[in-house]
Amino acid sequence: MGITDRFCPKCGQPTEKEGLCDRCRAGGLQWFSCEHRVESIHCPACGSLKQAGVWSDTERVKDDIADELVRNSVHVHPDVKFPDLKIRIRDLSQNRSRAYVTVSGTLYGQQVEGACEIDIAWVKEQCDRCNRISGSYYEGVVQVRAEDRRPSPYEIKVAAALAEDAESSLQTGGERLSFISDVTETKDGLDIVVGSQHIGLLLAQKITAELGGRYTTHPKLVGEKAGRQLYRITYSVRLPRFQKNDVIRLKGRYAEVLQVEPHNLRILDFSDGMVRSIREDDVEKRIGNSRDARDALVAYTDRDMAGIIDPVSSATIEHRKGKNEILEAGCHVRVLYDGDRLVVVR
Ligand SMILES: [Zn+2]
Ligand SMILES: [Zn+2]
Missing domain, CATH: 3.30.70 (Alpha-Beta Plaits)
Incomplete structure (x- = not known):
């Protein structure tokens, strides 16, 4: 032992530096602390979570929420290297759980370990949204x-x-x-x-x-x-007064609305198969919407005429084929009614 050797003033062991040895420094420090009780506030109706006074929806399960809450309630001294938390949670009742925490790390080269318990209170509170809805x-x-x-x-x-x-x-x-x-x-x-x-x-x-x-x-x-x-x-x-796929009558002809513009309608004229724009005011009558059309069977065709079986009365009704309208016996068409009159929708 040389003359320059130093000793720890607390335990008397030789040290490499001035002052307390590493073991006495580590032993004298409160290197971690735990809160005794923490609260988690949630809405019993919708499950929303309140954190720092702010509500939010969450998909997280109770165990994850508890784990995060506990981690935030254990405070470890910044000199501790490689801090590690082991958490075990036990439910005491529906509103209370207890977390058993083991904290470990390295402090001034010494391995340190400690333990604590944290109580978790599960508090129910109506959230801002449910409050507004119920009110x-x-x-x-x-x-x-x-x-x-x-x-x-x-x-x-x-x-x-x-x-x-x-x-x-x-x-x-x-x-x-x-x-x-x-x-x-x-x-x-x-x-x-x-x-x-x-x-x-x-x-x-x-x-x-x-x-x-x-x-x-x-x-x-x-x-x-x-x-x-x-x-x-x-x-x-x-x-608007008219909607897309409305079937309308104008000047004795029938047409389907393809598009509704301000004051104007783009229509498909059934009599000649042409698409054009008309003024809303030109419409004599709205007879229905092609979404509501019924299925009907074509019984026969004869030059520009076709016989269609009325799905309501089962009577065969004569229909004058429109230009470019292809109808064949046995095929199905969709029909609407203008009063007693059958209108074949294209
Ligand atoms: Zn010492
Ligand atoms: Zn709620």
Whole structure:
């Protein structure tokens, strides 16, 4: 032993550096700590999770949530190298679990290990979205109506499906409050009650893009909250008088609507097979929509005439073939009625 050798002032063992030896330094340090109790807040109705005061939807299962919560509740001194946590979780009751944690690592070259227990409280709280839905909160209504008629079952179905799509894509994108709280068919059309103005506007746009027509917005002041004025907006969607595939009569001829433009219709004229544009005002009558046409059998053909069996009365009805209209005995056609008259849809 030379004259320059140093000794630990605590345990008296020789050391390489000034001051405490590594074992005494490691032994005197509280190198980790655990919180005794942690809370996880979730919504019992929809399963949403509240973290740092913010609600979000989650696909994670209880074990994963508990694991993350426990990891964030164990604090290890920054001098510890290669820290490692082993966590075992036991459910004590429906609302309480206990985590048994083993912490290990290397501190000043010494292997260290410790253990602690953390209680997890599973707290139920109604989330912001369920709170709004159960309180009948809403920010707007999308009213789907049509010009001079009631929207067809097809249009109602499309509008309702668009509402469902819009809700699920916004919810997936994290817009929790863009929900649809009610969809009701009324005698005039469809009413869609929406939780946010964003989804209301989006729906009005999507419905008119898909079915034609236009929309107007009508805000109404309903109150004030925290100095901010609260509005409820009615999105008034007006579908056009005519829809795609409507079969119409004009000047004694029949035609199908191919496209609805503002004030004009692109039609396929059944009598000559030509496509052209007409003014909406030229239409004498809308007799139906080719989606609703019925199947009928062609009994015979004779030059420019054909006999078609009426699917309702079973009587054979004479039909004058249109130009370029190919009909053969035994083939099937689709028909609509203009009063008693049978109209063959192309
Ligand atoms: Zn020592
Ligand atoms: Zn909820």
